[in-house]
Amino acid sequence: MFVSAISSDHFGNFLQMYNLLKRHWPKQKVLLYSLDLSDTQIEKLKEDENIEIRKFNYKKYPKYVENWAEYRFKAVILAEAIREFPNIWWTDSHNRWLEPKPLATFYEEIAKCQGDVDCDKKSSIMMFVNSTHSNYAVLTEGLLDYFPTFNIDTLKYNDKGLQLSAAFVYLARTQFTLEILKWHTLCALEEKCMNPPNAKLKCDSTPEWDKYAGCFRYDQSSLNLLMFNSFRNHNHYFMDVGKVTRTYDHY
Template structure:
């Protein structure tokens, strides 16, 4: 009888432990890790996967009522480069339940909470799952749907290199001057121009040039507030549409004047050479070329950090690593890294309070410089720069010289 009693107790304890384990693991969801850059290989490489957090841990974090990490100095230690590559070999990871968005089309789960690539304990607010259909249409979720660029190959198919711009009617003259320089340097170069409000007669005038294709920006696909040009949401969405349609995109604002360009073949060659050079740090597949003349911190309205948290705030204040670069002139190659950046950039443009956080305004209280907040925001430029900075922690990784570029400020 004593032996029988011990067996009953043993089986009761064992059964309770098994049930507890099943329920503890019941809410895990497997998904494929997104790509973040590795500074030792090409941008085609995957880097660190997300941290697996169970529902009990998630609830524990929620109960503490801590604010979403913004300027939190949780850790100033970046992962060694080699660690990222090893961790990327893990086949699957888990999505926190409160970050999951489920596709009605594919029944796949996606993580809609941004995690800082250099400190994955910093997790942003979840973006609205209502935007998932838009990201699917833009092909920003499943890399297998896309043909990618090999940055180690300096050759580009001319049919897959597209210059892209966008204008409203009050920039018609700006565009014609900008395009005249492109045509001078590259007479056969194609350009897609997104019309924000051009009348048909102006579109017909532009398309008399066989190298210009005008597309009317389709506002109806996006939330109503995308129509507010002063928030510049349309730029992020046009970048996403362009990289879906073309493997290599040169985005240029109508105010740009590329007076003395570096030959494009030389630029692609420099990027290719860098991929195989361990001492070269410019391995990004998204490059920017114009100094905004102030720090990221000077124009960083903190609501953006609810979605894209960062750490080591002082690095954002100075021009050695935290310089803000102009979003008016950008090269993008379709790689996993570029698609990952544009996924979050597009989500920010679709989320009402991300690209237009509370108290955001374009006009500054003081001239933006370095360590002081100037009381203003740069909308798409602030979003793109923060995403790039979080990936590399140094703007020099994605800042290159492509020749002399000037800029006009008048609208005509």
């Protein structure tokens, strides 16, 4: 199941992203969570039988989950969806999967790796987009109060500590995935974990490698640190699934 979530100002972004998916997989189902879509927008989406729309239920969670700029909703939705579906592809509406690797090929590579002692990609969570900076560059220290790590220096460089985008993630329902999502969701529900003191999205400088850029990536920083703590090397959960780009416009 492909899963995404949008607010009303990302309606056009989702349609463009979905049309690309539909071009490659005409019958692919997509579960879309509405953060605040209008009735008109929802009715428009319902014209396509392969789009299932659910309104995100804020009442189940602390009030600060409603602050979209902290991206807590993404962790919560992943936790909800993995209970229902054994395999999930999370995709932000900004993603443009232009030239996808066939899904059958991806699954074959994952399966083959499980039985190969020399294969280092045995994670049931896979990420696909290079954020072009280290984990350290966007690591607001308050997150370490909740998820301490074994070696800060390793987080500073691209050989093992590269930050990967949380905008496009594959998850299979395994004990490992459930354990990661447990802590990721708890972080989202704890006010100062996914929004540490002094955290902000806009950086003071361009994020690079061994210098803190004065910014934070919220759910992306949380998920990356949990994955890094499990493998100590991002290459264990970083795979190629074809050409993926991103638009930064909202429409």
